[in-house]
Amino acid sequence: MRHGNHTTRFFDHTALRRLPSKSHRQKHWLWGLLSAFLWLATPLQSLADSENPTLETVAEDLGITWGMAFLDDQRLILTQREGRAGILDLSTQKIVWLDGVPDVLAVGQGGLLDVKLSPDYAQSGWVYFTYSKPKGTSGVTTLARAKLNGQRLSDWQDLLVTKSDSYRNIHFGSRIAFDHQGHVFFTVGDRGQRENAQDLSNHAGTVIRLNLDGSVPDDNPFVSDPDALDDIWSYGHRNPQGLMFDRETNRLWEIEHGPQGGDEINVIEKGQNYGWPQVSQGKEYVLGTEIGVDHKAGMVDPVKVYTPSIAPSDLLIYRGQKLAAWQGDLFTGALALTHLNRVVLGADQTVEDEKRYLDDKDERVRSLAEGPDGFLYLATDAGKIYRISTVPSD
Template identity: 65%
Template sequence: MNIIRCVFLVLLTVILLPVNANDKKNDKPYVIQPVTEGLGIVWGMDFLDDNHLVFTQRSGQAGVINIHTGLVTWLQGLPEVYDERQGGLLDVKLAPDYAQSGWIYFTYSKPSNGSAVTTLARAKILENKRLDWQDLLITHSESFEDIHFGSRIAFDDQGHVFFSVGDRGNRANAQNLKNHAGTIIRLNMDGSVPNDNPFVGKADALDEIWSYGHRNPQGLVFDRETKRLWEIEHGPRGGDEINLIEKGQNYGWPIVSQGKEYFSGSPVGETHKEGMIEPVKVYIPSIAPSGLIVYQGKEFVNWQGSLFSGALVLRHLNQIELDNDGKAVSEQRYLQELDQRVRSLTQDKQGRIYVATDNGVVYRLSAQ
């Protein structure tokens, strides 16, 4: 099996390179190479160290990839996940102090009363490759719809963990602060609630909520250079959004939207409303975003500070260049030649970008 995999990777590299950066007519700023293949839907990835990526598969498995050999070591001790439609094992991120604490954070769809709820957990990898698992917050996001679970994880530089929850297919949830659906949640690293969260102590709101009015946020990242928290979410038919997330703010869904109803084509809500935060960027038509990073590496000097997101429906890697005020000033689309749904992405210390597609392949982008 390992021989077959190696042959595949060599052939795939030979096939892909001519249609990428080595073809000057295409003017691609990167070389793309496959790292490994034969996986399922890789929902999240993060680097354990310089040589190994930890990843999740939506179907409920997690493993570690050696980025030099492409070999996968599977982890044990994962919980039961609700692997239906958009549910499953979702994001994975290492704690900022991972080298000392050993904590790895996960989000997943936890089975509950015939459906599932988005849940934040953390775990440590034991010597036998088994995870010592601990649920931190089982959200109040109940729904019998198998959609819009979210969910991505981000850490700030003040000891907090953020994660996103979709509206679970019930639009009114996103404006109801008595549940977690349609929100960005902020916790201390141990899962407790920070005292300065915006709704702490309010009878008509949950303490964990940081922002609300979101439809289905599938990208979340904290920019340590600018101290900004960025989110990207699915709109309905059109109207995907990039948002700059601020404490206690309402991002409008479904009262405000730039999208339309799937079947009738009529507008969803209003396009603007006082007191609700405007998106930094709107995609019409929808790209169906998934995964988000702020590029901070040295490999691609011209990409510093840009946002990169995967695109599922329009099948590409999406770049948004930002100015110093956090406004979107330009957009580029890469990897369209692959014609694959880009699900998750991360970067190594050198600044090379790693992209996973729903074809079960993990690719590496490096400079020419």
């Protein structure tokens, strides 16, 4: 996984799957060896479709486009992790870079991160951002909002500068979602200090819920707990880089990076603990030793686990009509395994299948957006934005 101008190698020892339970290892050692052999013998390409979707390039020569949101049919506001925000005109493929972006810690995994329009954007004009705000020798994940005023972002407001200090420039998160009931959610990673994800006195490793103006909703789960921060909605997360509120099912979906293996898709529920680092289905880098346990009472199990890791980024449920075969399915970008990942959801919202596309392009898929035209847009770390206009039938 790339961090700034450096590259950290993924040690892929996750082909050896975790055994069903630590207390049953001896009983199931033969099954574990057989499972490992079968996994090693099955190429990842078997998960991919025989055909790839049709891609149209709508922009190139960009940096790392972390977030995208449509202003209208032709204009797309986007963030560059290096600290720039711009508006892309799809008809001309030209970008206007915006003034008014504050100082951003664009180091390691930090920078200018997500961007989303307020549900009442047509009336209020608010555009929401997350970014790593410089603090001391590092930075902290921050939720902000501003208004577009020509080629400038004006009225910039930091709504929450999180308590997520760390000496490490990793695991900032961060994605934004709205429930269209007056609330904004955003994610914060554990900042590379695992124990903080179980400590409710800081924001590391959490999903946060606020009113649109940044105030704390009265019905947040920990408002009456003197030992917890009032704005926390859920905790026990490692590095959540995808968040999606599905208005059709009223579900908040999240995806997060595991360590070596153990990336998770979760349905986020009020006040729940998602386990990290006490519960994980990943392993330690290099050594391959287990982290925590597979399951623990009082902690929520993921809906889906990726082993080996795909290194997920962004999350979207496609609700458009143009790509009928994909309607209602869950999508994420893959950074380590460089593909577009599709999770087929059943009528009961359970995972029925997984498919992988575009791995032949060898580009890290960073962000996703559904356009007003009903097509799916994706940005890669190669500095390109693509539009998917046709997809293979199942």
